[in-house]
Amino acid sequence: MTGKRGSKPPLVAEKRSRPAGKKRKPSKPAARRKAVPKRRGLLGTLLWPFKWVLILFWRIAWRGTVVVTLLVGIGVFYYASSLPPIDEMVDGRTRGSVTLLDARGETFAWRGDQYGGMISSDAVNENLRHAVIATEDKRFYWHFGVDFYATGAAMVRNFRNGGNPLSGAGGSSITQQTAKLLCFGRPFDPDTWENETAYEADCRRTTLWRKVQEAVYAFAMEARYTKGEILTIYLNRVYLGAGSRGFEAAAQRYFGISAVNVNPAQSAMLAGLLKAPSSFAPTRNLQISQNRGATVVRLMEEQGYLTAAQAADAQANPATLSEAARARAGGYFADWVMDSAPSYFTNDTTEDVIIRTTLDPRIQTAAEEALVWIFENKVRDGSEAQAAIVVMSADGAVRAMVGGRDLTVSAAFNRATQALRQTGSAFKPFIYAAALDLGWSPLATVVDERRCWNTPGSGNWCPSNYTNDFSGEVTLVEALQRSLNIPAVILSEEIGRDIVRMVAENFGIVSDLASGPALALGASESTLLEMTGAYAGILNGGSAVKPYGLVELRLIGDNEPLLTATGGIRERVIQESAARQLTWMMYQVVEGGSGQRAAIDGWEIAGKTGTTQGARDAWFIGFNGDYVAGVWMGYDNNTPLTGVTGSGLPAEIWHETMTRVLSGLTPTPLPMQAPAQFSGQQPGTGQGGDGLGYTPEQADGIINDLLRELLGNGG
Template sequence: MSGNGRKQPPLVAERRYRAKAQPATQADQKKAGARKAPARKPRRSAKKQGIFARILGFFAGILRWILRIVWGIGWRIGLVTSIIIGLGVTYYAMQLPAVTDLVDGRARGSVTLLDREGRPFAWRGDQFGGMITADTVSVHLRNAVVATEDRRFYWHPGVDPKGIASAVRINLREGRGPLSGNGGSTITQQTAKLLCLGRPYDQSVWPTERDYEADCRRTTLWRKVQEAVFAMAMEVAYTKDEILTIYLNRAYLGAGSRGFEAAAQRYFSHSAAEVTPAEAAMLAGLLKAPSSLAPTNNLQRSQDRATLVVGLMEEQGYLSASAAEEARTNPAELSSEAREQAGGYFADYVMDTGPSYFTQNTTEDVIIRTTLDRRIQAAAEEALLYVFANEVREGSEAQAAIVVMSADGAVRAMVGGRDTRASGAFNRATQALRQTGSAFKPFVFAAGLDLGMSPNDLVDDSPLTIDVPGSGPWSPQNYDRQFKGQVTLTQALAESRNIPAVLISEQVGRENVRTVASMFGIESDLAAGPALALGASESTLIEMTGAYAGILNGGSSVTPYGLVELRLQGDSEPMMGSGGGIGERVIREEAARSLTWMMYNVVEQGTGNRAAIDGWELAGKTGTTSAARDAWFVGFSADYVIGVWMGYDDNTPLTGVTGGGLPADIWRETMLRVVQGRTPMPLPMTAPAGGAGQSIDPSASERPLTDEALDRALESAFGPAQTPQTDQSSTEDAVMNVLNNILNGN
C-alpha cells in the first residue's frame, strides 16, 4: 500500500479476523461466554420494553388526544353554561321586586275569631301575623333557623355544593333517588321555592291555591337548576338579611300559620320578637314537617324535635352549654289559648252563618268578634266527656250535642259531637235534623195558653182514636201505656202524657200550633197530621234551643247568633254587626210565664227530675222519639238555655235511654258548671190561681182565636202600618179568610 509517511491505524478487518488467527483457550472461551450471556438478555428485555413503551405511548397519545378534545369542548361548554347562568341570574335579579312586596304571598285571606272578651280562640285560613325582619325577631329565633336549615347561610352564594353533595350521598346510601329526601337546599333556595321562582298564583292555571303550592314544591332536575339560578339571583338582588326576612315571613309552620310571627302568636300568644331559646327551637323545628310536628297536634313530638334543634344551636355556638341545658330542661309549652283549642264546632257555626265573601271565600284578613263564653264552652265540653266516661258503656258509638244560649239568642257554647276538639267535622248541633219527640210539646201548650187556657185546666187522658184521612184510624198511646183520666195541663206536661197533648193540639188547631212553633224559630217542615203534637217533625238542636229561649224571654222569638261584629284587620270600624237577637212577640207574656211554671214542674216532679239542682229554679222538657232513636232535654235557668240531644248518626235505637235519662244528666252536669259560684235567680214564671180550671173538650176539633191573637196574627202578616183598618162587623168574614190563608201557608 502506498503511504504518506504516516503510520496507519490497524483496520477493523484485522481485529475482526484476529480471533481466527489466535485461537482462544478453553478458559478464555468460558470467560467470554460468561461475559456474553448477560449481553444477550438485556437485548431481549429491551426489545420487549420497546414494544411495551410503544403500546403505552400509543394509548397515551390517544388519551392526550381525547383529553385535548374534552378540554376543548369542555371549556367551551363551561363558558357557554356560565354565560347562560349569568344571563339567567341577571334576568331574574332584574325582575325581583322589593322585599316588602314578597313577605305575604297568600292569595286568600284569613279569619280570626274572638270570644266575647276579645281573646282569639279559633283561626280559619292561613294567618299572617304581620311583617317581621331578620333584625326585629328574637336573635334566638334567627340563630335557630340558620342552625337548623343552613349553617353556611352567610357564606355561600345561594347554592351550597358541599351541602348538595352531602344530601345526594345520604339519599343514595338510604336507597332513595339522588333528589329524593334530603335536598341540600340552602335557605336561599328554600325561599326561591316559597316564591315559586317568581311565578304568582293564577287561577286559570291552578284551580286552587293548594294546586299552585303543590306545583311549586315539585322536585325535578330541571326545577332544581332553575331554583339554583333563581337563588343566585336573589343573592345578587338582596342582602342576606333581606333573604332571611322573606323566608321568616313566607314559611308555613302548621295550624294555618304563615310566617314566624303568626306561628308565635298562634302557639305562644306573643310576638316572634319575644320568643325564648326553647320556643325558638320549637318554631324552627316545625320547618321540617309543619303539620305533623305542630304542637297543637302533638306537643311531645314537637318538643322532641325542638331538643334536636337546641343541640344544633349549641354545637354551632349559638347557645352556651348552660342555656342549652335550660332549654332542654324547660321545653316550650303552648299558651292557654292554644292549649284549649276551644269552640271548634262553634267557630264552624259562625263561619257558616257569616257572609261567605268574608268567611270561606275572603281575600282579606277578617276579625270576627263572637258570643262565645270560654268558661261556658269548657263547662259543656267537660260535662259531655264526664257523662260518657262514667255513665255510657265502653265502646258505644252514640253521639251527643250541646248548645248553651242566652235568652236573647246569643250562643255561648256549642259541642257538636263527642270529639270536643274537632274542627270542620259534622256538627250535630246545627246540621243534624232529628225528630223532636215530646220536646215539641211546649209549643202545643204555648198555643193553648196563648188562647186563654190555664195550667190548671183539665184534659181527659183516656184512650183516643182519630180518623186520619188517607191513613185511617190512629190511636196514640202514652209512654207508660196507662191512662189517668182527668189531669191538669200542668200534670200532663210534667208527665209528658201523649193523649192530652194531642187533644189540646186538636182543640186549638194544628195550624195554630204550627204557627207558634215556626214563629219561635222551628224552620223545618212540620207534620200535617195529629202526630204533630207528639214531635213527629224534625228540627236541629240549635233551633230547639232558640225556640225555648223565646219562652224564657217572655214569649218573643229569637234568632240564634254567634257573630257580634265583623271588621277587616287594621280597621277600627266594623263592616257588619250581629244578625240575630230578639224578634217579634209570639205569645203573650202571661202565657209564657205560665208555660215556664209548667216546665218548672217537669223538672221538680216530672220526667225531668234528674236535671234538678238544689237551690235553683230550673225548667225544661224531655223528649224521646219512636224506638228511642233520639233523646232530648232542653231547659233553662233564669239566665241560660241549654239544649242536649243524644242518639246515633245512623238512627240506631238507643238502649235504655230516654230524654229524662242521659240527656238530662248531661244537661245537669253542664248547668252545674255554668252556674257554679253564682247566686240563684228566680225563673220568670207565674203559678196559676188555686183550684182546677175548665175541662178540655176532647170532641172540639178547633178553638177560635181570641181577638188579641187575631190582631197579632194580622200584624205579623201585614206589619203594624198595613193592618187593615176597616169596620170589623162588615169585614169579619174577609178577615177570617185572610187569617186562614196565613195559617195554611198560602
C-alpha cells in the same frame, strides 16, 4: 526552504487509547435514526385507544361549561333585575285571615292564613334566627345560594334509600327554599291553579329542570339581596302549621307572644316545624312538637349557638302552648260563626278580618268538661254515640256550642247546627204554649185514654204513652210533667194543628213540620240550635229570637264595623202571661216529673225531655233565669240508643253543664206565674180563675186572627 516550511500542522486531538479489539462504529445520519417508544405504564396502555375520544370530550366539556355559565349568568341577571324590594315579597298569602274574639275581646280561634306582620331577620330574636340556620342551612352565610356539599350528600342518601336522587331528603339551602316559596317569581293565578294548595304543590314539584331553575333563582337572589334580606323573606313567608304564615304569626298563634320575645325552647319548637308543619304543629300533638324541638336544641348546641347550660335549660323546660292555644275551645262555634257571615268576609276573604262574637269561654269550657265527664263516667267504653250542647242567653246570644265528642276538630260535622233529628216530646211545650195563649189553664183537664186518629193513606193511628198505660183525667201541667202522649195529641187536635205549627214556626222552628196528628209527638225534624232558640222565646216572655254568634265584623285597621249582629229578640209569639205559665209548667217537669235529673240545688230550673220513636234521639232542653241550654244525644247513623231517654243521660249532661256554668253565681228566680186554683170550668173557656180572663167569644176571635195570619202567610 521549500513551500512546506511555512505551513502549520493540522490541529489534531491527541490519540486516545481504546481497548484492544474495539472498533468505533460509524454514526448513522439523523434522518435514519428510529424513535424509541416511551414507557406508558399499565394505565396509559389501557387508555391509549381512547386518547382521541378523551381529547374530544375535554374540548366539548370546556366549551359546554362556557356556554352553560353564560346561560346561567343570563338567567341570574334576568331574575335579579326583576326581583322587587323585599317589603313587597314578605306577605305571599292569596287569602286573608279571620281572627275570632270572644265576648271579652280575647282571641279564641283563627281561620284562614294568619299573618302576624312583617318582621326582619335583624329584629327577630337571635335564638330563633340561630335555630332556623342550625336546622335548615348551617352554611347559610358561606355559600352563594346553593350548598353543593349538602345537595350532593342529600342526593346520595336519596339514591340509597329509594333510587331517585331528586326525591326524598332535602339539601336545599335557605335561599333555595325561599326561591320555592316565591315560586320562582310566578304569582298565584286562579285561572292556572284550582286553589292555593295546588299552586304551592306545583311550586314544590321536584324535577331536574326545576332544580336548575331553583339554583339559578337562588343565585339571582344572592346577587340582588343581602343574606339578611333573604332570611327576612324566608322568616315571613314560610308555613308553620295551624294557618300560620311566617314566624311572627306562629309565635302569636302558639305562644301568644311576638317572635321578638321567644326563648330558646320556643325558638327550637318553631324551627322544628319547618320539617313537617302540619304534622308537628303543637296544637295537633304537643309531645311530637316538643320532641322535634329537643332535636333542634341539640343542633344549636353542636353549632355553638347555645352553651351547654342554655341547652340543658331548654331541654328541661320545653315550650308549651299559650292558654288560648291550649284550650282549643269553640271550634264548632267558630265554624258556625264563619258560616253565618258572607263568605267573602270569612272563608273566601282576601282581607284580614276580626270578628267579635258572643262566646263566653267559661261557659264553653263548662259544656266541654261536662260532655267529657259524662262519656268517661256514664257511657260504656267503645260507644260511638254522639252528643251536642248549645247554651244561649234569653235573647238568642249563643254563649257555648259543642257539636260532637271530638273537641279539637275544625270544619267538622256540627251536630248542634247541621243534624236534623226528630224532636220527640221536646216539641210538646209549643202545643201547650198555643193552648195557654188561647186561654187554656195549666189546670185544665184532658182524658188520657186510648184514642185513634185516622190519617189519610195510613189508616188509624193509635199512639200510646211511654209506659203503655193510661191515667184517665189529668191536668195539662200533669200531662206535661209526666210527658204523656195522648193528652198532647188531644190538645193539639183540639186547638188545631195549624195553630200549633204556626206557634212553633214563629218561635223559630223553620224545618218542615209534620202535617198529621203525629206533629204533637215531635215527628218533625229540627236542629238543636233551632230548638234551644225556640225555648229561649219561652224564657224571655214569649218573643221569638234569632240565635246569633256574630256581634260585629271589621277589617284589621278599621274602626267602623262592616257587619253587626243580625240576631236577637224578634216579634212576640205568645202573650207574656202565657209564657210565664208555661215556664211554671216546665218547672214542674224538673221538680217532680221526667226532668228531675236536671235539677240543681238552690236553683229554679224549667225544662222538657224528649225521646223519639225507637229511642233514636234523646233530648233535654231547659233554662234557669239567665240561660237556656239544649242537649241532644244519639248516633249519627240513627242506630237506636240502648237504655237512654231524654230523662237520662241528656238530662245528666245538662245538669253537669249548668252546674259548672252557675257555680259561684247568685240564684236567679224563674220568670214564672203559677195559675190560680182551677174552679171546674171546661177547657178552653178561659173562666174559673185561670189568670187570663178570656171569654169564649174572645177565644174564638183569637183563633180566627191566628187562622187569618196563617192563611195570609200562605199556610
